[in-house]
Amino acid sequence: MDQTQPPANLTDVLQRLRENTRGQDEISVGDLLSAVGQRSFGPVVLIAGLITIAPLIGDIPGVPTLLGLVVLLTLGQLLFQRQSVWIPNKLSNRRVARETLIKGLDWMQKPACFVDRWTRPRLTWLVRGPGQYLMAVICMLVAAAMPAMEVVPFSANGGALALMVFGMAMVVEDGVLALLGMAITGGTLWAVMIGLMG
Numbered sequence: 001m002d003q004t005q006p007p008a009n010l011t012d013v014l015q016r017l018r019e020n021t022r023g024q025d026e027i028s029v030g031d032l033l034s035a036v037g038q039r040s041f042g043p044v045v046l047i048a049g050l051i052t053i054a055p056l057i058g059d060i061p062g063v064p065t066l067l068g069l070v071v072l073l074t075l076g077q078l079l080f081q082r083q084s085v086w087i088p089n090k091l092s093n094r095r096v097a098r099e100t101l102i103k104g105l106d107w108m109q110k111p112a113c114f115v116d117r118w119t120r121p122r123l124t125w126l127v128r129g130p131g132q133y134l135m136a137v138i139c140m141l142v143a144a145a146m147p148a149m150e151v152v153p154f155s156a157n158g159g160a161l162a163l164m165v166f167g168m169a170m171v172v173e174d175g176v177l178a179l180l181g182m183a184i185t186g187g188t189l190w191a192v193m194i195g196l197m198g
Helices: 010-019 029-036 041-053 063-079 098-118 130-144 155-172 175-197
Strands: 026-028 095-097
Touching: 010 029, 010 041, 010 098, 010 155, 026 029, 026 098, 029 041, 041 063, 041 098, 041 130, 041 155, 063 130, 063 155, 095 098, 130 155, 130 175, 155 175
Parallel strands: none
Antiparallel strands: 026 095
């Protein structure tokens, strides 16, 4: 596996997270970013969604908000056309037990293989140039809503799924996934609004 290249798909992301965190008891946010390459904006968004939706990890109070902040910082830098991802040390040093991470990755393995069989470059105008910036703005809206999603039951899972789908769309340049991510975002934000008003 060529670690100098961005991950090719979701299975590649999971494999890199496993291999690059071996021998550690706890994994920091910085370790996760290094595992996929800090020049890779799409995989960072994918990882944030993946970890938030994974059992045992995303259920920890504060984790969705923390990863939402990572997404905000990451995609804010994309909008300003930075060439690599920078995260403040205080955020980069936040940690989770590797055992918990691996359990989440194990849970994602079969769905990852299924997703990878059905994704490919298509409608690429939605994930390049202006389309990429539109996706970044939508992801930032989802990330900014994460604190509210922690209050409304199950809505953080919807937000995490949207981020994961958008991250995958960026990784494989699949515009169909981008459209799916927009639909999931709309449904999730609607559910959050109803939940907060109810």
